[in-house]
Amino acid sequence: MKNLLALLGCFFALSLNAQLTNAQNAKVEQKHPAFMEQGNIYEVNIRQYTKEGTLNAFAKHLTRLQKMGVKTIWFMPLQPISKEGRKGSLGSYYSVASYTDVNPEFGTLNDFNAIVTKAHALGMKVLIDWVPNHSGPDHPWLTKHPDFYERDSTGKAIYTADWSDTRELNYNNPVMEDSMINAMKYWIKNTAIDGFRVDVAWGVPYSFWNKCIPALKKERNLFFLAEADDPKLHETGFDATYSWTEFHVMNDIAAGKKNVYSLDTVLHTIDTAYMKGAWRLYFTSNHDENSWNKADYATMPGKIHAPFAVFTQTYNRTMPLIYSGQEEPVLRPVSFFEKDAMGFKKYERASFYKTLLNLRSTNAAFKENAIFERIVVNHPDKAMAYSRKYGNSLVVVVLNLSNEQQAISLNTKLPTEKTYYEVFSHQEKKDIHNLQLPAWGYSVFVYGTK
Numbered sequence: 001m002k003n004l005l006a007l008l009g010c011f012f013a014l015s016l017n018a019q020l021t022n023a024q025n026a027k028v029e030q031k032h033p034a035f036m037e038q039g040n041i042y043e044v045n046i047r048q049y050t051k052e053g054t055l056n057a058f059a060k061h062l063t064r065l066q067k068m069g070v071k072t073i074w075f076m077p078l079q080p081i082s083k084e085g086r087k088g089s090l091g092s093y094y095s096v097a098s099y100t101d102v103n104p105e106f107g108t109l110n111d112f113n114a115i116v117t118k119a120h121a122l123g124m125k126v127l128i129d130w131v132p133n134h135s136g137p138d139h140p141w142l143t144k145h146p147d148f149y150e151r152d153s154t155g156k157a158i159y160t161a162d163w164s165d166t167r168e169l170n171y172n173n174p175v176m177e178d179s180m181i182n183a184m185k186y187w188i189k190n191t192a193i194d195g196f197r198v199d200v201a202w203g204v205p206y207s208f209w210n211k212c213i214p215a216l217k218k219e220r221n222l223f224f225l226a227e228a229d230d231p232k233l234h235e236t237g238f239d240a241t242y243s244w245t246e247f248h249v250m251n252d253i254a255a256g257k258k259n260v261y262s263l264d265t266v267l268h269t270i271d272t273a274y275m276k277g278a279w280r281l282y283f284t285s286n287h288d289e290n291s292w293n294k295a296d297y298a299t300m301p302g303k304i305h306a307p308f309a310v311f312t313q314t315y316n317r318t319m320p321l322i323y324s325g326q327e328e329p330v331l332r333p334v335s336f337f338e339k340d341a342m343g344f345k346k347y348e349r350a351s352f353y354k355t356l357l358n359l360r361s362t363n364a365a366f367k368e369n370a371i372f373e374r375i376v377v378n379h380p381d382k383a384m385a386y387s388r389k390y391g392n393s394l395v396v397v398v399l400n401l402s403n404e405q406q407a408i409s410l411n412t413k414l415p416t417e418k419t420y421y422e423v424f425s426h427q428e429k430k431d432i433h434n435l436q437l438p439a440w441g442y443s444v445f446v447y448g449t450k
Contacts, residue, residue, distance in 0.1 A: 030277035032239045033223050035125055035194065036319070038366045039071040040357055041225070045287055045324045046075060046106050047090065048334050051341045055107035059115050061344075066122040068327065068350050069357025073119055074127040074197050074225070076287060078102050078112060082136025085165040088337025093129070094199055095136035095165040099183035109190065116192050125194040127223065128187060132180055132208075133200040134159065134166035141179075142167060148176040160203070171205045181212050188219045195223030198238075202228035206236050213237030225281060225319075231274040240279035240319045246270065247283060250308050251299045253401050259381045260401050274317070277368065282312035283321040290323060290334055297331035305329075306352065307399045307442040313356040314397045314444065315386070316372040320360070327353050355423050356444075363446065364393040376411035383408045383437070394447035396420070400437040408435045418448035 042065060050057035055078075065073070080103045081091040090105075102109050116126045135141060141148045142157060149157040150168040157167040170176055187193055196216075201209070213236060216222055226238040233241055249266050252258040270280065284305060289295035296305050313320045325334065325342045327350045334340050360366045365388040375385035375396070382402035388395045396414065400406045410433045419428045423444045432445055 030234055030239070030275050030279075032277070032279065032368070033195070033221050035221075036072065036223050036239065037368050038361050039125075040069070040313070040320045040322070040360065041072045041074050041127070041281070042070040043074045043286060043321060043323045044076065045334065045342075046078070047093075048340050048342050049324055053105065053339060053341070055111040055115055059111075059118060062115070062118055062122060062124070064347075066124055068354045069361060070124060070322070071357070071361060072125040072127060072194070072223075074321075075129060077129040077131055077199075078106060079131075080104070082138045082165060084136070084138040086337075087165050088335075090337055090339060091136075092165055092337060094131050094134075094163075096131050097136045097139055099135075099139075099180075100186045113191055120192065125223070126192075127195045127197050127225065128191075128193050129199060130184060130196045131199045132169070133203040134163065134168050136165060137167050139167070141176075145176065145179075147173055148179070171208055177208055177211065180208075181215055184212070184216055185219060188216065188222070193222075194220075195225070195239075197225040197227065199227050201226035201233060201238065201241075202230055206232060209233065209236035209238070231278065234275050234278040240281050241274075243270075243280040243282050243318075246280070247289075250284070250311070251295070254300045254304050254308065256403065260384050261381050263384070263401075264380075271316075278317060279319040280317050281321050282315065282318040283323070284308050284312060285323045285326055286321060287323065287334075287336075290325075290330075291336045292333070294333060296326065297329065304440050307401055307440050309352070310356065310397065310442045310444060311384075311399060313360055314366075314388070314395070316388075320356075322353060352424075359395070359423055359444065359446070363395055364390040365395040366390075373412075378409040378411070379406055382406055385410050387412075387414075392448070396432060396445040396447070398432075398435055398437065398443045398445075400439065400441040403439045405436065405438050405441075408437055409433060410435075415447065420445040420447055421450045 044058060046055060046058055047053045077093040077096060079099060080097040080101050082095040082097040102112060119126050148170055150170050152158050159166045159168055213224055224238045225240045226233045227242055229242050229244040245266050249258060249263050253263060284300055285295040300308055312318060327347055328344055329349050330342050334342060367390045370388045370390040373387050375387060377383045377385050383400050383406055385398045398408060414433065416431050419430055420432050421428050423446060435443060437443065
């Protein structure tokens with residue numbers, strides 16, 4: 001039975017690599033801002049990051065994050081929050097009361113610009129969150145430009161699902177579209193931001209993005225991240241999209257509901273559907289998943305988190321994300337509508353993330369044009385292995401995505417002239433074709449150098 005599984009796994013992996021190559025060669029390759037190559041993103045929840053909940057208080061963490069290896073900071077929305085229909089006492093970041101102001105609870109535009117200046121001096125980039133699908137219910141546009149909003153048969157501005165603290169914008173109105181683009185240009189002209197993370201990007205007509213993104217890129221070389229799981233958004237100019245599908249399968253594997261075959265099926269679908277070079281935002285948590293779905297402290301508890309985090313940082317076409325507090329780690333849901341300081345004290349995962357982030361940013365095997373290959377393993381339902389190669393740089397990743405110890409054999413020819421250095425254990429091996437990994441174990445080997 002084991003031999004049959006190994007043969008099936010071998011066939012699947014070879015087929016996956018062949019189909020990946022054929023599919024990607026048939027697509028136009030997407031190009032990205034050079035400053036994001038070998039990069040990563042760290043999401044900042046300003047309200048909850050410190051007791052003060054201000055930009056100035058967060059600024060004290062920039063040097064720490066830079067030393068941990070963070071390359072790009074993404075700030076959740078900085079704009080004022082609507083008071084009408086507010087949820088909780090402080091409301092949702094995503095109920096924007098003005099697109100061109102800073103929430104006074106966080107600070108001022110000058111405070112933000114000082115952070116951007118410091119981040120740039122530290123070699124980091126800065127993204128801001130943008131909420132184009134809807135505004136808050138007391139945004140000035142509602143009274144000054146009522147035709148900027150979708151309305152029901154009675155003329156009342158509508159909202160989607162249970163987002164009762166928002167009002168849906170009308171993208172059949174070209175004046176509203178131009179106003180939205182101009183609001184985004186305001187931040188480009190008045191700050192030195194490097195791009196946008198776009199909330200509910202799938203909820204806006206893609207024809208808008210075809211107009212908006214080129215117009216903004218004329219102002220500056222910007223990076224665009226879409227909160228969406230749709231390959232068509234890359235055709236409009238988005239550099240990266242969310243890996244919701246992969247994330248949900250990872251959660252199911254962690255819970256014992258699925259195995260690596262399920263993840264392989266999803267990865268194959270993604271590789272054939274997305275254009276060559278399209279980046280996927282891989283994560284084990286974010287603000288939504290933490291607050292509402294208990295990621296990662298409950299979905300990938302304890303040691304289960306680690307191999308999936310390694311996967312998000314090292315797999316093909318990934319742009320990895322770390323959410324505020326994951327380096328602590330904060331092992332609870334962070335309140336969305338109330339003050340709930342995360343309480344940084346020990347940074348117990350910081351060294352783990354530093355190892356991954358610095359490997360990714362300094363090893364040429366993580367360059368955009370590196371050769372990525374899946375490696376056939378003897379337990380393809382429980383383990384995964386792959387390599388990344390660029391010139392003389394070679395990195396091999398082996399993951400045990402099961403709750404049992406595994407003796408894992410790599411069915412591939414790897415060079416053995418030099419030694420392999422494992423970046424977490426700091427051990428050196430001459431040959432890594434046969435490994436013993438504990439339950440939820442992981443190894444990341446660099447060939448020929450430390």
